[in-house]
Amino acid sequence: MLKSKVAVQVISSGMLAEDTLMLGEAYMKQWKIPQGQPVAMTFGSLKQHVKVLPVARYDGIRISQSLARKMGIANGAALRINYKSGSATLSLGPLIGILISRDYPEAPDKPFGSITMFCKEMVDGCAAQGGHVFFFTPGQITGEQQTVEGWIYASGWQRASLPIPNVINNRLTSRKLENKPSVQHFFKEVKSRFQTTVFNEKFLDKTEVFEALKKDEAALRYLPESYSLRSFSTLKAMCSKHANIFLKPARGSLGKGIIRVSKAENGGYQAQFTTTTGSRKQLYPSQLKLYSAISVKMKTVRYQVQQGLQLIEIQKRPVDFRALVQKNVSGKWKITSIVARTAGGQHFVSNLARGGTLSTVSEAISKSNLTSGRADASSRLQQAALLIAKGIETHIPAHFGELGIDLAIDASGRVWLLEVNSKPSKNDNTPLNDNKIRPSVRMVIQYSRFLSGF
Structure with missing residues (x-):
């Protein structure tokens, strides 16, 4: 049985008509x-009728220059x-669009800044698995359209006009960009007009995550006590109940804006x-004075108040774990990687952006002060990450193909x-090896193949 992957040879339009393959x-x-x-040939939203001619002892496909364009x-x-004989449709693909925050056309070697390496890995991964990927920004989205201006890689990065893709991976890194009316309209249009899947x-x-997972029996056991901070009574109750608590911006990332509160x-x-x-550090004589100080910030930031945990430590530095959970070629959640993150010397959060360091799970567990449950700690982290991913998929009405799930183990060995x-x-969760194409990148392509039927 032949594989369904074929190499494309582009022939001069003078030698091959556009309607012939x-x-x-x-x-x-x-x-x-x-x-x-x-037969009807499709490639993303592009559809045109073509004749297909056989070539003996050849394992590729030849198309004209004008069709390639x-x-x-x-x-x-x-x-x-x-090929579907019922509808006489020959589909080529998958065509994958990656929506990114910005590009830098003036830097041809690094047109996507710090994620250029990830983009090139996607190109190489598509060459290996079969598929075509391009990259575009909100600025390249216009009104009513059947094509997108984007970046492709062909002996270097270059701009091209492409059909609407089968699959879009939303890699926007700012809520402001994601919520732009033009972006939301584009998502709605491509889903309804071209059956494009956006993940x-x-x-x-x-707050949304914790409220959703409170409804999930399997995930419930991993949730520290947690509420949206809306009043003094919530802060007072949490401070009275726990030795320390964390206030986390509901929409924060990279450890920004987190406040740890403990009894002095x-x-x-x-x-x-x-x-x-x-x-x-700042001292407050009472819970009320503390709340007054925080309520100034609450005018612009929504906080989630969370039970403080006694995390395992390495040399008095707290350790947590980042699990990357992704959908695979069968559309099932799988663990791609789990890494341990140890907080930097001057920090109480472990994010790499805050001076944290990476290690393998086994290395971190062996160096930590964990006394019970060492042997199966890794498998318990994996089980928690998968159950949480499934819980989010069940209870939050949006399509996710990959999730970064931050977990912790407390001194008694419990996973949170x-x-x-x-x-x-694409940096924070990198497995600690030097593979050319990271497993996380291969999985994005595999899931895109699953979604588009390739």
Whole structure:
């Protein structure tokens, strides 16, 4: 049985008409594609009638230059094919669009800044698996359209006009960009007009995540006590109940704006605020004074108040874990990687942006002060991450294909959920190896193949 991946050869339009494809004879037989009769060829939203001619002892597909230009592909591309005899439709693809926050056309070697390497890995991964990927920004989205201006890689990064893709992976890193009317209108249009699937279509907010998971029996056991901070009575109740609590911006990321509150020796309360260089401490004589100080911030920031946990530590530095959970080629949630993150010396959060360091789970567990449950700690983290991903999929009405799930283990060995990120960084969750194409990148392509039927 031949694989469904084929190499594309672009032929001069003078030698091959735009409405004619040439395909290896073995593929014609395998897919029962009729010779020389009109069939509908699709590539993303592009649809046109073509005749398919067989080529003996050839395992690729030949298309004309003018058709390649319409498709936005170059000679040497690798695509997958799928033929449905009922509708006489020959589908080529998948065509994957990655929506990114910004581009830098003046920097041809690094047109996407710090994620250029991820973008090139996507290109290489598509060449290996079969598929075509392009990258576009909100600025390249216009009104009513059937094409998108984007970036492709063909012996270097270049701009091209492409059909609307089969699948869009939303990698926007700002809520402001994601909520632009033009972006939301585009998502709505491509879903309804072209049956495009958009995944990781929105940011998650901490309150939304915890409220949703409270409804999920399997995930409930991993939730620390947590509420949206709306009144003094909530803060008072949490301070009275727990030795320390965390106030986290409901829409924050990278550890920004987190406040740790603990009882001080003098009977008052100490608040520890994250800063770029470490943390700043402030004493308050009472819960009311503390709330008054925080309520100034609450005018612009919504906080989630969360039970403080006694996390395992390495040399008095707290350790937590980032699990990357992704959908695979069968559309099932799988663990791609879990890494341990140890907080930097001056910080109480473990994010790499705040000076944290990465290690393997086993290395962190072996160096930590965890006394019970060491042997199965890794498998319990994996089980928690999968159950939480399934819970989010069940209870939050949005489509996610990958989630960064931050977990912790307390001193008694219990696993807890800290937070969930629907736009996991392509650096923060990197497995600790030097593979050319990261497993996380391969999985995005596999899931895109699943969604588009390739």
